Amino acid sequence: MKHVRAYKANLSDIATVAAGHPFRGRIEPTEGAETVVVQMRDTSSSGVNWRSCLRTEVGGRREPDWLRPGDILFPARGNVSLAVLINESVGSLQAVAAPHFFLLRVSRSDVLPAYLAWWLNQEPAQRHLEQNAQSSTLVRNIARPVLEATPVLLPPLPRQEQIVGLASAMQREEDLLHRLRQTNHQIMTGLARDLLAD
Numbered sequence: 753m754k755h756v757r758a759y760k761a762n763l764s765d766i767a768t769v770a771a772g773h774p775f776r777g778r779i780e781p782t783e784g785a786e787t788v789v790v791q792m793r794d795t796s797s798s799g800v801n802w803r804s805c806l807r808t809e810v811g812g813r814r815e816p817d818w819l820r821p822g823d824i825l826f827p828a829r830g831n832v833s834l835a836v837l838i839n840e841s842v843g844s845l846q847a848v849a850a851p852h853f854f855l856l857r858v859s860r861s862d863v864l865p866a867y868l869a870w871w872l873n874q875e876p877a878q879r880h881l882e883q884n885a886q887s888s889t890l891v892r893n894i895a896r897p898v899l900e901a902t903p904v905l906l907p908p909l910p911r912q913e914q915i916v917g918l919a920s921a922m923q924r925e926e927d928l929l930h931r932l933r934q935t936n937h938q939i940m941t942g943l944a945r946d947l948l949a950d
Contacts, residue, residue, distance in 0.1 A: 758907040761874075763899035766863045767824075767856045771896075772849035773816055779850065782809045790819065791825060791850045794837045797873075798927055802826075802845060810848055810936060817855060819847045822865040824856040826872065829893045833881050835872035854899055867912035868904065868920050877902050 763769070779789055788805040795801075810816050819825075824839040829852055849855050858865045871877055880902050884891040907915075 756942055758911070760906045761904050762900065763856075763868075763904055765850055766860050766904060766906070767858050767868065769789060769896055770817065770855045770857075772825075772851045772853040772855060774812065775851055778872075779806060779808055781806050783807075785809050787846045788935050789848055789850055790853070792852065795825065795834070795870065797834060798923060799836060799839060799841065802841065802847075803930065805847065807907065809829070811848075815886050816848045817853075819849060821922040822858065824858075824865060824869045824872070825854055826854045826899065827894075828852050828854055828896075829891050831877065831892060833872075833885075833894060834871040835870040839866075863906060864909065864912045864916060866916040866920075867884075870916060872902065877904070 755775065777791070779791070785807040787793050787810045788802070788807050789810070790800055790805055794804045819838045819842055821838055821842060825836045825838065827833055837858075856868070858906075859867055881894055881898065884898040884901075885894050887893075906912075
């Protein structure tokens with residue numbers, strides 16, 4: 753099989769970049785609301801914790817950009833710039849991204865959204881963002897043109913699929929280890945309490 757080389761593109765060549773939902777003022781919880789908003793605290797390297805998302809009314813003149821599988825959320829500010837993939841677990845939930853996220857949508861069929869999310873979290877992309885971010889003393893801000901100019905290396909689709917498969921296997925292992933550490937901690941705490949009770 754002939755080895756097909758990866759080629760380089762800017763993020764704006766392969767995805768659209770939009771701002772999160774424009775809430776006016778604070779995002780207030782609404783009892784019984786059918787819609788949720790994803791905020792920074794709801795995301796981690798494993799994805800979105802839908803149970804922790806705030807239920808709220810999503811208003812506005814135009815139809816909101818509801819999140820769908822394949823979307824990527826990227827924080828516009830903060831010291832950790834972690835791309836998070838929206839996967840099938842969003843189900844039929846109507847959800848929007850908070851304003852401090854950029855919403856990325858892949859616009860080409862030869863790019864896997866999961867691969868793009870993985871690439872944005874790797875050192876070459878992170879270094880570009882680090883070098884071009886506007887930093888205040890406390891928080892760094894990533895402007896839209898900086899994100900759009902992020903270089904992305906694109907291998908052929910089968911290679912992208914391999915990388916995504918490997919990354920998700922490693923993430924599952926990481927999650928298992930985390931749960932194991934929590935269980936071990938609970939066992940040790942329980943032992944210590946039993947000793948005190950003796």
